[in-house]
Amino acid sequence: MKPVILWSDALIFLLVAALVLFFWRLRRDPQTRDRWRQVFASRLGMAAFTVILAYVGVALLDSLHFRRALPPPDGVSTGEVFYDNQVSSVLDTLTAGMGERFERTYSAPFALRSFEKQTLKDEAGNTVRDFPPLRHAGAQLADPTEKWADVVRRSAPALGGGLALAVLLILPQWWLLRGSSLPWASSWLVQGILACTAVWLVSISRHYHVLGTDLGGADVLYQSLKGVRTGVLIGALSTLIMLPIAVTLGVCAGYFKGWVDDAVQYLYTTLSSIPGILLIAAAVLLFQVYIDLNPDAFPTGLEKADAKFIALCFILGVTSWSTLCRLIRAETLKISQLGYVQAAHAFGVSHGRILLRHILPNTVHIILITFVLDFSALVLAEAVLSYIGVGVDPSMGSWGNMINGARSELSREPAIWWTLSGAFLFMFLLVLSANLFADLVRDAFDPRTRLGPEAA
Template identity: 75%
Template sequence: MKPVLLWSDALIFMLVVALILFFYKLRQDPQTRERWGEVFSSRLGMVAFTVILTYVGVALLDSMHFRKALENPEGLQTDEIFYDNKVTSALDVMLQGMGDRFERTYSAPFALISFEKKNMKDDEGNSIRDYPELEHAGTHLSDASQQLADVMAKTLVALMWGLLFSLLAIFPQWLLLRSSPNPWYASWGVQAVVICFFTWLICISHHYHVLGTDRGGADVAYQSLKGIRTGVLLGTLSTLIMLPIAVTLGVSAGYFKGWIDDLVQYLYTTLSSIPSILLIAASVLLFQVYIDLNPDFFSIGMEKADARFIALCFILGVTSWSTLCRLIRAETLKISQLGYVQAAHAFGVSHTRILTRHILPNVVHIILITFVLDFSALVLAEAVLSYIGVGIDPSMGSWGNMINGARSELSREPAIWWTLTGAFFFMFILVLAANLFSDLVRDAFDPRTASRRSES
């Protein structure tokens, strides 16, 4: 195989390394470690964090790309190795070909026949119009009446394997963390559920389409899992691009005041006055023109899709900083008038030291809360942008593209609901976990919340 490193792959690996270094640094700051300890001292914090880590883990597996080596054609004697144009990920290998089992068109979850009729020939050679059997679902059954018993039996076997894998994964953690005061059992419960779910999904998908298929016959469950990488990366990268702009401008406006404050207010007021959807759509379309005019820069189609994805992250980050900038400016204005900041000015402390020692630490709670909330909002924004046709490239797995493709399916009779359901389920779990985790971070890092707890 030939490894393929996309720009988005490199960025997600850098994010994971930064996350590891961040938690390592926490051990050197007792106060910060204590606050994060409050977040993880609750069962809800453990559950939400484990869910978020699960999504990050799936995104990591889907970011390990490579191209498979092809066999040389018969009669061709050469030492040159030819590679498939299709880019495969480690997640595709773990799912054991779920994305390669295509049907002709729509099929319902666990169905054995297609959702649409087609012209067929009966045993006597007469032309009839009926529902054809699926090529990759229930082919091992001799009779359709055996389906329920077969699904139940395979589910039982898959859950037994899932429990075994869960035990192997959780037992070492229990040995290391059994004396910890944090409720790790809540995290272990979520890990067991996740492992059992993925084991069941992989086992069942060999014989059935768990969430059916879409118009092109692709497995909807596979598409939903492929959308995890896009959602996690887009929300994280866009937020990280937005944060430095918002923090720098907000702190500068609130601390220095004067013409700097006027300039920053003018910038975010002007940006807020422009319809964000139109601004983002125009920027994405301009970059798409650049990609179309420079095809030599991209050796494979996946690189074009990745370039458009990175551009979308950058555009979302650059156009989404105004709200956080307002909040940080207002908080900095208040903090800069407090007694200890005025005392620092009187003693001749430099502006840089005041900003790093007194201002920034007191706005960290706003930054952390906004980071998680904006992450959720940007994940949802991608679905809206894809719905209007300016989001992720159709060749990339995306919940937004799934929702965009499902908008005409719900108006059919009977409705095709499973495409929208698959995207909604995985998006809902991620956004819910992020919002619950942000509430706990706010309670732990907000100074006003901490003061109310100390008074009580």
């Protein structure tokens, strides 16, 4: 195989490395370490963080791209290796070809026949209108009435494999953390449920479409899994692009005051006066024009979709910094009047040292709270933008694209509900976990609140 590194792949691994380094350095601060311990002392916080890590793990697996080596042509001996034009990921391999099993069109979850009638010929050669059997779902069944018995029969070894995977994951953790006072059992329970569910879904999907198929016959479960990478990346990258802008301008405005404060207030007041959706849509469309006018810069469709995705993350970050900037400006105004900052001025300490040693460390709680809160908001924003047609490229897996494609399906009779349900289920679980974790982080780091014993 030949590795393929996209810009978004490099960014997500740099992001994970930066977060690991950030939390590792935070361990040196006893006060910060104690506050994080308060977050993870809650069973709810431990469970929510485990779900978030599972989504990040799926996104990382889907960011390891490669091109498979093709077998040499028959009768040709050559030392040159040819590679497939299609770019795959490790997630595609682990899902056992779920994305390669296409049907003709819609099919309901666990269905054996297509959702739409087609013109067929019966055994006598007569032309009839009927629901044709699916090519992949239930192909192993001799009698269609044995479908659910077959599902139950295949579920037992799949769940057994999931339990074995859960044991392999949890046993080393238990050995290393058995003396810890944190509620690791909550995390281990969630890990066990996720491992069993993942193995069961992959195993059963080899023989059935668990969440049905869409208009093009693609597996809805596979599309939902491919949307995980988009959701995690757009939430994290957009927030990280927004943070330096908001922190720099907010701290400068609150510390230097005067014309600097006036200029920063003018910037975010003007930005807040422009409807956000219209501003983002205009920027995305301008970048799309640039892509169309420079086709040589993006030789493949995947690179074009990746460039548009990175641009969308940048645009979301640049247009969403005003709220955090206001908060940091107000906090900096308060901190700059405290006694120890005034004493530093009296001793002739430089502005840069005061900002780095006294101002920024005391705004970390606002930055952390905003990061976890804005993450879920930006995941939902991607769905809204894709729904109105200015989100990620249609060729890229995205929950927003799934919802956009499902809006006309709900008006059918009977309604096609499973495409929307697949995107909703995966997005709901990520956003709910992020919001629950954000509430606990806010309670732990906000000086005005503290975690109560009932939260655990």
